[in-house]
Amino acid sequence: MRLPLxxxxxxxxxxxxxGCDVLTNRPPLARDYGAPYAVRNGVVVGFPGExxxxxxxxxxxxxxxxxxxxxxxxxxxxxxLERDAVQGGSIIWLEHLVSDETCDETIDDTLRVSLSAAxxxxxxxxxxxxxxxxxxxxxxxxxSGGEE
Numbered sequence: 001m002r003l004p005l006x007x008x009x010x011x012x013x014x015x016x017x018x019g020c021d022v023l024t025n026r027p028p029l030a031r032d033y034g035a036p037y038a039v040r041n042g043v044v045v046g047f048p049g050e051x052x053x054x055x056x057x058x059x060x061x062x063x064x065x066x067x068x069x070x071x072x073x074x075x076x077x078x079x080x081l082e083r084d085a086v087q088g089g090s091i092i093w094l095e096h097l098v099s100d101e102t103c104d105e106t107i108d109d110t111l112r113v114s115l116s117a118a119x120x121x122x123x124x125x126x127x128x129x130x131x132x133x134x135x136x137x138x139x140x141x142x143x144s145g146g147e148e
Contacts, residue, residue, distance in 0.1 A: 033133040034096035042067030044110060056130055058140055062115045069108050075101030079111055083118045089127030092118045
């Protein structure tokens with residue numbers, strides 16, 4: 001087991017304190033998530049050297065792969081990356097933008113979002129957490145490189 005994975009397995013339960021931002025141990029900030037959606041566990045295929053990876057996942061180049069579920073099927077849907085810089089790092093979330101939606105089908109969509117706007121210059125990022133509309137904050141460990 002590689003050291004970063006071992007650290008993730010030990011640190012993740014400590015970081016995911018219920019009802020608090022993982023970076024500052026304070027009540028969550030007010031965030032605009034836009035239209036309703038949920039972050040889902042999923043599988044992404046196409047990472048070099050691997051057949052598949054569970055989501056949310058991050059690449060060495062700073063792209064976040066995440067599976068979202070929402071209602072729709074007829075209108076335009078987009079997801080914008082939002083960010084709060086907080087002591088100790090950044091909290092990111094997706095704002096779901098919808099226009100002209102009249103359908104009500106369940107849609108599962110795999111998004112690949114560049115995190116370059118959320119990362120500090122020079123690659124020095126102490127901590128990054130993905131906030132979800134249901135109130136969870138998932139710690140994201142940035143890879144040290146070597147995979148896309």
